[in-house]
Amino acid sequence: MQEPQTIDFEDRLMHVLLQEQLGGDCAPDLSERVLIRSSQQRLRVIRIYGTAAAAAAVLVAASIIWGLLAFRYPSPQASGGVAVVGGGPLHRGAQVETADSPAQLVLGGYCQVDLAPGTKMSWGGTDKAEEVYLREGSITCDVKRQVGSFTVKTDSGEVCVQGTKFDVQVVRGPGDEQMLGKRMLVRVLAGAVVASTTWGTYNVKAGDDAIVLPEGGIVNGTVIQKGDGWIRVRNDAGTEYKFLPRRDAGTVVTDQPMVAQFNQLAIGGPVKVVWTMQDQRRILALTDLRANQGQILPAGHAPVADATKFPVADLRWGPLREAVLNAAWGGEYCIDFEHDRTAAMPMAMLDKATEDQGAKRMAALKAWMLREGIDAAVLGTGNDAQVHDLSALGMVVKTARVDLAELQVADVVAQLRDQAPDTAPSWVTMPVKPATVTGKSVYLIRTRDNGFGAVELQAADKGTLKLRYRMIVAAPKEPPPQTKPIARAAAPKAHEEEAQAFEPTALEQEQAIVTYSHYQDPYGLWRRGDSGRIFGPVTQKSADWIEVTPQDESPIRFTVPTGGGIGDIVTEQIRNTMVGEKIEVKFAFDQGQIMALNIVRAQ
Amino acid sequence: MDRSALVQLVRDHQAGVYRFLRFLGADEHLAEDLTQEAFLVACRRDLGRAEDVDDVGKYLRGIARNLFLAHCRKNRTSPVVINSELAEQAQGVFETTFLRHGDGDDYIEALQQCLGQLPPRQRQMLDMQYAQKKSREELAAAAGMSCDGIKSLMRRLRAALARCVNGRLGVVTSEERKQV
Numbered sequence: 001m002q003e004p005q006t007i008d009f010e011d012r013l014m015h016v017l018l019q020e021q022l023g024g025d026c027a028p029d030l031s032e033r034v035l036i037r038s039s040q041q042r043l044r045v046i047r048i049y050g051t052a053a054a055a056a057a058v059l060v061a062a063s064i065i066w067g068l069l070a071f072r073y074p075s076p077q078a079s080g081g082v083a084v085v086g087g088g089p090l091h092r093g094a095q096v097e098t099a100d101s102p103a104q105l106v107l108g109g110y111c112q113v114d115l116a117p118g119t120k121m122s123w124g125g126t127d128k129a130e131e132v133y134l135r136e137g138s139i140t141c142d143v144k145r146q147v148g149s150f151t152v153k154t155d156s157g158e159v160c161v162q163g164t165k166f167d168v169q170v171v172r173g174p175g176d177e178q179m180l181g182k183r184m185l186v187r188v189l190a191g192a193v194v195a196s197t198t199w200g201t202y203n204v205k206a207g208d209d210a211i212v213l214p215e216g217g218i219v220n221g222t223v224i225q226k227g228d229g230w231i232r233v234r235n236d237a238g239t240e241y242k243f244l245p246r247r248d249a250g251t252v253v254t255d256q257p258m259v260a261q262f263n264q265l266a267i268g269g270p271v272k273v274v275w276t277m278q279d280q281r282r283i284l285a286l287t288d289l290r291a292n293q294g295q296i297l298p299a300g301h302a303p304v305a306d307a308t309k310f311p312v313a314d315l316r317w318g319p320l321r322e323a324v325l326n327a328a329w330g331g332e333y334c335i336d337f338e339h340d341r342t343a344a345m346p347m348a349m350l351d352k353a354t355e356d357q358g359a360k361r362m363a364a365l366k367a368w369m370l371r372e373g374i375d376a377a378v379l380g381t382g383n384d385a386q387v388h389d390l391s392a393l394g395m396v397v398k399t400a401r402v403d404l405a406e407l408q409v410a411d412v413v414a415q416l417r418d419q420a421p422d423t424a425p426s427w428v429t430m431p432v433k434p435a436t437v438t439g440k441s442v443y444l445i446r447t448r449d450n451g452f453g454a455v456e457l458q459a460a461d462k463g464t465l466k467l468r469y470r471m472i473v474a475a476p477k478e479p480p481p482q483t484k485p486i487a488r489a490a491a492p493k494a495h496e497e498e499a500q501a502f503e504p505t506a507l508e509q510e511q512a513i514v515t516y517s518h519y520q521d522p523y524g525l526w527r528r529g530d531s532g533r534i535f536g537p538v539t540q541k542s543a544d545w546i547e548v549t550p551q552d553e554s555p556i557r558f559t560v561p562t563g564g565g566i567g568d569i570v571t572e573q574i575r576n577t578m579v580g581e582k583i584e585v586k587f588a589f590d591q592g593q594i595m596a597l598n599i600v601r602a603q
Numbered sequence: 604m605d606r607s608a609l610v611q612l613v614r615d616h617q618a619g620v621y622r623f624l625r626f627l628g629a630d631e632h633l634a635e636d637l638t639q640e641a642f643l644v645a646c647r648r649d650l651g652r653a654e655d656v657d658d659v660g661k662y663l664r665g666i667a668r669n670l671f672l673a674h675c676r677k678n679r680t681s682p683v684v685i686n687s688e689l690a691e692q693a694q695g696v697f698e699t700t701f702l703r704h705g706d707g708d709d710y711i712e713a714l715q716q717c718l719g720q721l722p723p724r725q726r727q728m729l730d731m732q733y734a735q736k737k738s739r740e741e742l743a744a745a746a747g748m749s750c751d752g753i754k755s756l757m758r759r760l761r762a763a764l765a766r767c768v769n770g771r772l773g774v775v776t777s778e779e780r781k782q783v
Contacts, residue, residue: 009693010765013626013696013697013765014714015761016622017710018733018764019733021714022730022734023736025631026618027638028635031617034609034642035609227734227736
């Protein structure tokens with residue numbers, strides 16, 4: 001007889017929650033898959049009823065069977081200058097492109113797709129549920145009623161129809177290199193379509209047009225977890241995000257170079273992530289800021305300078321920092337000076353090295369430090385022993401003859417400039433015992449990543465070492481003085497009155513906050529006539545556009561209205577605006593463009 | 604049910620249904636498939652008429668539970684929960700222990716705080732198992748313990764976390780009641 005099964009459900013619950021919280025085991029966004037399958041389900045239900053009716057009358061059934069045998073789903077037809085990428089006949093999953101001339105595809109006999117020159121798309125879907133994935137360019141679609149469904153997908157959203165005529169265009173902002181700036185512009189010529197975005201679903205009727213902005217954003221933060229094909233990043237506000245590699249448009253092929261880049265990231269290391277929503281948050285661009293390659297560090301951290309690349313006048317001391325290294329088992333006994341973090345080699349990596357406390361363990365530690373950008377460690381000390389030195393890996397180390405507070409940036413740079421870090425890194429010992437007339441152990445350091453600085457070692461409790469250190473950073477350039485609002489001196493006089501009309505009053509400025517919050521939600525889709533104000537820092541600009549990134553939102557690119565007048569004024573305002581500066585933009589949406597009508601510097 | 608209502612329904616409840624299926628013993632892929640299936644079943648029954656269902660989450664969990672049991676019967680797999688009686692019991696525990704605290708949000712917040720309080724070594728062991736997905740053998744080698752020792756250690760850690768969470772939420776467990 002089988003024993004009754006007993007299960008500790010509370011333990012199981014905790015196990016599941018830990019898998020979720022620590023391992024990132026969460027449900028992906030299934031809404032798209034459920035939508036697709038629910039529409040297929042409806043079609044199946046209709047088929048089932050049809051079959052049941054047919055079974056009731058043999059004669060009718062015979063004719064239906066004959067009809068089914070005789071009927072073949074129409075093959076795709078292509079005409080004009082369309083090319084299948086990789087060659088061969090047009091098949092589902094194929095990518096097609098047009099060069100300088102237009103082309104036409106007829107899919108399933110009921111969807112006529114006209115491709116404009118310079119269009120790139122993939123053909124997918126199933127019989128009577130045709131789909132195309134538009135990556136670049138523009139298509140016009142004419143779908144016969146009551147035959148099947150037709151869906152156009154883009155990186156920003158999708159349009160699903162049952163029978164109508166409409167066109168879809170993927171629009172890039174001027175100078176846009178990343179998908180984040182791509183938008184989907186939908187114009188309905190007859191009937192109505194349903195446009196779906198990650199923000200919601202909208203009906204767009206004939207004569208109307210709508211633009212869909214992709215959901216996405218930029219997160220500056222720290223890698224707190226990583227796994228097989230994902231990373232979790234905590235931003236400066238403490239919010240955590242899980243990111244996956246991007247998939248190729250319309251496919252399930254993941255971005256393998258990005259997966260490889262995940263493997264190089266260090267837990268605790270700072271990163272900048274540009275992401276978009278593709279059923280989950282997926283990464284468009286990832287910058288590992290450990291080696292100071294991206295020159296962008298989390299708020300409050302000025303970039304540590306490679307002093308050899310800056311004039312000394314542009315360098316200054318960064319903040320004085322303190323750290324305690326703990327040589328006890330389980331303690332953090334390593335330090336990364338550039339990123340102000342302490343760490344310990346993961347226990348699992350000790351592996352067989354634990355069996356051999358000597359060479360193998362040191363080799364494992366060295367390999368880990370090189371990979372993770374760790375600069376120095378407390379070595380060879382038991383839990384209760386006094387720490388005698390700090391071991392730096394591949395760093396240039398020189399004894400300083402003055403106190404930490406008295407060191408001059410120019411002197412430090414001069415002493416370290418000519419001695420590059422070791423290309424085949426070896427250990428350099430920095431004794432804790434005072435070696436200078438000041439009675440303090442102060443050293444000038446140049447890390448393997450060319451961070452210049454100084455460190456003071458202080459013996460603390462047994463098994464621990466206290467450090468005080470400062471790194472040299474690049475001095476921020478002072479912005480030129482500006483007046484508020486942004487000067488319009490160059491604008492023609494006739495336009496000044498027009499511009500005055502857009503000057504916000506105090507009340508309007510107060511209302512601007514309301515207007516902005518109104519736009520937070522429906523942001524995914526803008527309609528002709530939409531207008532309002534957006535507030536945020538300038539993240540990019542050129543002569544005829546400016547990009548603002550409101551807090552926690554995607555960047556929004558505003559263009560200059562054409563035809564002079566306000567356009568000239570806005571051009572001048574953009575010219576006088578600086579990247580990083582907070583501004584408020586009064587805008588209106590029309591003809592697929594979000595146009596800036598006035599720009600005011602934030603109070 | 605129209606498309607927007609269906610999308611909203613899925614987004615509101617997918618995390619809860621998936622978590623419940625994992626709790627019942629479904630692996631990641633099965634939990635994902637059955638979560639999707641549960642919404643399709645709900646969609647067929649036109650769950651859009653919300654007035655027919657008092658607790659949509661509970662209704663979806665019921666569908667998910669039945670789908671999971673049907674899957675187990677069909678595939679003769681032997682996950683943690685294998686019969687309808689235990690599945691029902693599991694659903695009860697899930698709802699009374701976890702969901703009654705702000706639909707689980709308060710429970711998770713308390714768990715995160717408790718994780719933050721763990722001593723470094725214990726946290727490292729949890730990270731190795733759950734974040735780095737190391738095998739029990741790897742954990743045992745790293746900590747210099749036997750595999751059984753690791754199993755007990757992990758169980759004790761989970762129990763300690765559960766006590767910490769209950770403490771934060773002001774929950775008196777049956778064990779504590781007995782002691783009183």
